[in-house]
Amino acid sequence: MTEPTFALLIDGDNIRSSLYPEILRAASHKRLLSVRRVYGNAATANGWLQEAHLRFIHSGTGKNATDLLICIEALDLILGGAVTGIVLATGDGDFCHLAHYLRERRMPFHCIGTENLSQRLRKAAQSYTVLPQSVPNQNTQPISAPPVAAPAAPPAAAAPTQNEKLRTALHRLLKTAPDGMLPMQSVNPQMLKALPDLDVCQARQGQTWREWITAQGDLFVILGTGAARYVRAAP
Template sequence: MTKRIAVLIDGENLSADLSEAILRRAKALGDPFLRRVYGNVALMPGWSKQAEFTLVHSGSGKNSADVLLAIDAMELAGGRLVEGFVLASSDGDFTHIATRLREKGLDVLGMGAAKTPPAFRHACSAFYVMESKAAPPPPKPAPKPTSTAPATKGPEELDLHIRAQIAANSRQGRGMKIVDLSLAMRTKHNVTISALPEKRWRTYLAARPALYDLDPKGPDAFVRFHPAGFGASAKNGAAQ
């Protein structure tokens, strides 16, 4: 004899696009003659389009859908009207009701998302993980910048300016003092290092070892550029 199965769904917790998967699993257990979806109908418009299910409007009270589902489950179990349940929710609050139903000798198939708490999963006779295929909401557009400050030069253009300054001010192949480079970049190219993420010229230059070679720290530290690091464009720069 085919088992009579009650399918009780937390409609505020699961998307209506899972209805087919829920019903298919329920039919594998027996005859899902009773199929109810609980929740505030205003919050689950997708379920109202599922003709195979009956909507039970819970109103807008906190946890009202959970309470109605639990009451119906215990009434059905007490009246011996069903021989098994499908509890579809990812909410751990259904752990207790699943436990009580199993104590009455009834099979309980739990169904929910991967985030479902282990306690609810283990309280069921078996648990099936589902994932909604509904498209996630589109990301919010990034706010437009409101600053009127001039845009910072891109790294490639900035490095070409740095190379040109070092080449023009190199002292007998030693390169250029970092403090002098800072002044030259500010006066000739309107570039202030505090406007860049690195905040300090030594930090900026040291982060690009393929382009620059630095002396140890000190007020008279020099920086040199590596022609190979700039590729073919370095041929246009003056020798260090």
């Protein structure tokens, strides 16, 4: 029998490039990854363009453009006979339709994501892997030292800045939001309710919520356009 071949497709709008080594390890049980592609907006590729082992596919800036292109190319690879199964790295529950389609045709579909991996997608996929969180090295042995005088009490922790309060509050809201996503139009009323004693406009220095969220580096991800824009925690 011919050895099964798999396509590794990565949702670059949803998964950060620093996770690529972990993704490869998680996909290693699929012995032949004949196709390796990452999809996303080239203007906000977040390191994926520098990954030489992958083919970067620019999906544009339209609403759900990356998700639609991944589904089209996954079906093209399967129906064209280029591969016999799909390994998808994402966290987006919208790929449930693709998972159902492949399962009904007995085509292998394995999903890889972080702890934010959609519960709906976990149930729809044939199998899934949640990438482990990094842990400190525990192999270092303690070094004996002569007794010394007790150290002075550590200084009290500095009070969180206003910006840190905003970050913490938004993370808490996203943890309880459906699929970890919050509509952009709901951010302001939800944050005002979560931080009643804080002037949130002053705390974000007059920026709009979109500007402030973008300025937080890789802590959050904004997806969609117009009224359909929403925010989620970065994978």
